[in-house]
Amino acid sequence: MIALFAGSFHPPTNGHLDVIKRSAKMFEKVYVAVMANPDKKYILSAQERVRMLKKITEDLDNVEVVTDSGLTAELAGKLNAQVLVRGVRGVGDMEYEINVSNANRMLTGVDTVFLPCLPEHSWISSSIVNDIARHGGAIGEMVPEAILEDIKRAIAHESKGV
Numbered sequence: 001m002i003a004l005f006a007g008s009f010h011p012p013t014n015g016h017l018d019v020i021k022r023s024a025k026m027f028e029k030v031y032v033a034v035m036a037n038p039d040k041k042y043i044l045s046a047q048e049r050v051r052m053l054k055k056i057t058e059d060l061d062n063v064e065v066v067t068d069s070g071l072t073a074e075l076a077g078k079l080n081a082q083v084l085v086r087g088v089r090g091v092g093d094m095e096y097e098i099n100v101s102n103a104n105r106m107l108t109g110v111d112t113v114f115l116p117c118l119p120e121h122s123w124i125s126s127s128i129v130n131d132i133a134r135h136g137g138a139i140g141e142m143v144p145e146a147i148l149e150d151i152k153r154a155i156a157h158e159s160k161g162v
Contacts (some may be wrong), residue, residue: 002029003026003031006033006075011052015070015118015124018143027083029062029063030062030093031064031066031079032063033065034049039068043154048066050067054065055147056144084112087114088114088115097112130155
């Protein structure tokens, strides 16, 4: 079975990597899709996020990183994904994700599998990582070590207004 795990991954976190690794054990193939929303301002380009995700998943043979700017449900169809994967940190995430999963099912018939985050990752979000990093705080416990310096460089570059 082919699965699709889509998100902004801005930046990729340890929680994202955990969901990817667990999905890779459950499904024959997992596409990790960096989605772009033209209405959002990103510090990291889609290409940078793809590169980071490829770096942290290089040891997972059945994971492929892609990028898209359309609807997740449409991308699932293009990739022949039979299931969408979503990580949920808590009850607040679940309410939102159920509504999105219902919309995706209505559009394409594709179901969603929810993976609860491990407790040690349940408080981590990309927004929290960005905010802490912008203020010079330590983010090493929140993101994979292999991309820590990449994230710090990108945020420092953005903070200088370059």
